[in-house]
Amino acid sequence: MALNQYSGISPKGDLLLLQMLSAKLYNRSFLHINSTRAGGGVAEILQRMIPIIVELGINARWEVIEGDSRFFDITKKIHNALQGRLEKITDDMWQYHYEVNRRNVERLNLEADAVLIHDPQPAPLIEFRKDGRWIWRCHIDLSNPQQEVSDYLCRYGEKYDAAIFSVAKFARAMAIDEFIIPPSIDPISEKNRELTDEEINETLNKFQIPTDRPVILQVSRFDRFKDPIGVIKAYRMVKKYNDCILILAGSPATDDPEGEIVLNEVREDAANDPDIYILLLPPFSDRDINALQRIATVVLQKSLKEGFGLTVSEAMWKGKPVMGGAVGGIPLQIVHGVTGFLIHSVEGAAFRIRQFLNNPEMLKKMGEHAREYVRKNFLITRQIRDYLSVWYAIENKGKGILEL
Amino acid sequence: MGEIVEPFEFKQCISILKSTGKRAKKLRELRDVIATVSDECIFHHTCQYFLKGHILEYTSDFAHWAGESLEEKALAEQLSNIDPYDFKNIGDLRKELLGVIDDYLKRFPEPREAMPGDEFFFNETVTLIFPIGIRARNLAEFLTAIKYVDSGSIYYHFYEARIRLGGGIDDFSRWIEDAFDKKELAERIKAIDPFMHNTEGIREHVVEAIEEEVRKDMEVI
Numbered sequence: 001m002a003l004n005q006y007s008g009i010s011p012k013g014d015l016l017l018l019q020m021l022s023a024k025l026y027n028r029s030f031l032h033i034n035s036t037r038a039g040g041g042v043a044e045i046l047q048r049m050i051p052i053i054v055e056l057g058i059n060a061r062w063e064v065i066e067g068d069s070r071f072f073d074i075t076k077k078i079h080n081a082l083q084g085r086l087e088k089i090t091d092d093m094w095q096y097h098y099e100v101n102r103r104n105v106e107r108l109n110l111e112a113d114a115v116l117i118h119d120p121q122p123a124p125l126i127e128f129r130k131d132g133r134w135i136w137r138c139h140i141d142l143s144n145p146q147q148e149v150s151d152y153l154c155r156y157g158e159k160y161d162a163a164i165f166s167v168a169k170f171a172r173a174m175a176i177d178e179f180i181i182p183p184s185i186d187p188i189s190e191k192n193r194e195l196t197d198e199e200i201n202e203t204l205n206k207f208q209i210p211t212d213r214p215v216i217l218q219v220s221r222f223d224r225f226k227d228p229i230g231v232i233k234a235y236r237m238v239k240k241y242n243d244c245i246l247i248l249a250g251s252p253a254t255d256d257p258e259g260e261i262v263l264n265e266v267r268e269d270a271a272n273d274p275d276i277y278i279l280l281l282p283p284f285s286d287r288d289i290n291a292l293q294r295i296a297t298v299v300l301q302k303s304l305k306e307g308f309g310l311t312v313s314e315a316m317w318k319g320k321p322v323m324g325g326a327v328g329g330i331p332l333q334i335v336h337g338v339t340g341f342l343i344h345s346v347e348g349a350a351f352r353i354r355q356f357l358n359n360p361e362m363l364k365k366m367g368e369h370a371r372e373y374v375r376k377n378f379l380i381t382r383q384i385r386d387y388l389s390v391w392y393a394i395e396n397k398g399k400g401i402l403e404l
Numbered sequence: 405m406g407e408i409v410e411p412f413e414f415k416q417c418i419s420i421l422k423s424t425g426k427r428a429k430k431l432r433e434l435r436d437v438i439a440t441v442s443d444e445c446i447f448h449h450t451c452q453y454f455l456k457g458h459i460l461e462y463t464s465d466f467a468h469w470a471g472e473s474l475e476e477k478a479l480a481e482q483l484s485n486i487d488p489y490d491f492k493n494i495g496d497l498r499k500e501l502l503g504v505i506d507d508y509l510k511r512f513p514e515p516r517e518a519m520p521g522d523e524f525f526f527n528e529t530v531t532l533i534f535p536i537g538i539r540a541r542n543l544a545e546f547l548t549a550i551k552y553v554d555s556g557s558i559y560y561h562f563y564e565a566r567i568r569l570g571g572g573i574d575d576f577s578r579w580i581e582d583a584f585d586k587k588e589l590a591e592r593i594k595a596i597d598p599f600m601h602n603t604e605g606i607r608e609h610v611v612e613a614i615e616e617e618v619r620k621d622m623e624v625i
Binding site: 012013144168169171173177178179180181389390393399400401 | 444534
């Protein structure tokens with residue numbers, strides 16, 4: 001059974017509750033719909049999650065809506081507007097958004113006992129519900145949306161039985177139940193599983209990374225919101241006191257013209273410092289990322305704006321305390337002073353790095369706390385547990401306490 | 405033959421967070437929402453604080469927010485001093501919270517606002533309670549079990565029980581007293597301050613007390 005792979009890793013209670021809930025929901029159907037089969041965090045988690053739910057005896061299916069470039073241009077704008085960027089979504093655009101969903105209904109089988117619709121792209125499908133419980137799962141940061149756009153979308157949202165957000169501050173005042181379920185990482189995936197020394201050395205050799213000095217690492221896209229220039233500044237401040245190397249690892253952002261500009265800025269700023277490694281990782285570099293996180297002494301996620309920032313949990317799972325910007329979902333993962341440090345400036349980042357490099361005991365202890373915190377809160381089994389709990393709770397509407 | 409003892413059945417609870425959609429960016433707003441939100445919401449931000457597994461300087465989400473986001477340290481201390489398990493019902497706890505905030509507002513009428521994004525978000529929970537398939541028939545079995553169970557089980561039997569049973573009683577001490585008539589041991593467990601520990605700390609103290617008792621029972625001379 002798929003769940004067996006998690007025993008000894010995930011909390012016992014989570015696995016037990018998963019079994020109990022799946023016994024209650026045995027043989028019932030659970031449909032997930034999003035807008036892409038590959039790429040992005042939602043597809044990544046669904047790929048791992050659906051087989052586990054099936055193994056639990058629930059008929060889980062995953063469908064993807066299809067759309068043309070006009071549709072995805074519109075949904076990209078909706079996405080940006082929900083994250084606070086100024087975009088104009090005209091009536092025509094909303095109508096096309098609805099129309100593409102209507103066309104998808106002709107080819108999708110929407111019959112299921114529970115339907116989980118991911119993000120705004122397929123949100124209008126609610127208009128075509130047949131039966132079952134319908135839940136809208138919003139992965140986007142809605143804390144500061146363009147009001148008009150979020151209001152329009154909420155008209156669909158309020159027709160669902162419930163909504164799910166990743167962080168409490170993303171939730172809105174709606175007339176339906178709103179659950180808070182953070183995303184998760186899969187501890188047995190290529191990105192997070194234990195690696196052998198040989199596998200780690202392979203990555204070190206590939207990128208010619210020395211191991212004679214402490215390694216500071218940030219894994220992220222080359223994007224201004226991830227503040228790579230700030231990371232280099234912090235590294236330089238640390239370098240005056242502690243010899244160390246810096247690795248900035250990320251995928252080249254081919255679909256983002258600004259990515260190229262930021263990358264060039266980073267390269268220029270790093271100048272010819274031989275101790276700064278800028279690694280452009282192709283897609284599917286999960287094992288290399290895993291290895292880099294494992295060889296790192298300290299990990300940074302110096303974001304200025306962030307969705308959830310699961311790279312934080314990935315590093316924490318490898319026993320590394322993370323210093324992260326206090327934005328998006330990062331404060332949920334970093335308990336300041338316990339599982340890492342929340343930082344608010346370049347100086348703060350530099351100071352915390354020096355603290356870690358000079359206190360190996362503190363580094364080790366916080367790293368242990370970090371791993372344990374992820375084990376309890378951010379593993380995939382917890383997320384599946386929560387999805388099934390929400391489904392079960394909706395079926396027992398009104399009860400705050402449910403005894404199984 | 406000894407008497408047949410009612411076994412201790414270990415349970416666990418897991419809570420799924422639910423947003424109320426309400427938020428506060430200043431102390432007056434916090435006060436006004438506390439006055440009207442559901443009992444479940446007050447329960448979550450006070451009693452369930454201990455489910456978090458780590459206790460920092462505070463003992464409730466309200467105190468934490470006052471200290472960290474408003475930087476009103478004195479208010480945070482006063483709110484931290486409210487023991488949510490000391491009240492007969494949530495209504496009384498709510499009154500106490502409001503009393504402390506109102507007093508503070510009289511003395512300091514214009515406390516600062518929280519930074520955007522750092523507002524207080526009011527949540528409640530749906531709690532699922534389930535047996536974890538572990539039963540203890542004597543103290544030795546109990547000792548093995550309590551070292552093994554998840555911290556959610558410790559929370560259920562030590563913290564949540566106080567609300568369920570009232571009067572500051574937890575499931576562990578009640579069972580020990582009812583099943584074995586070990587009043588002293590029961591008192592010792594009852595006396596562990598729920599306020600000063602996280603669930604792991606509670607586990608350590610309970611283990612210590614039971615271990616000592618089991619050792620005492622074993623020693624014949």
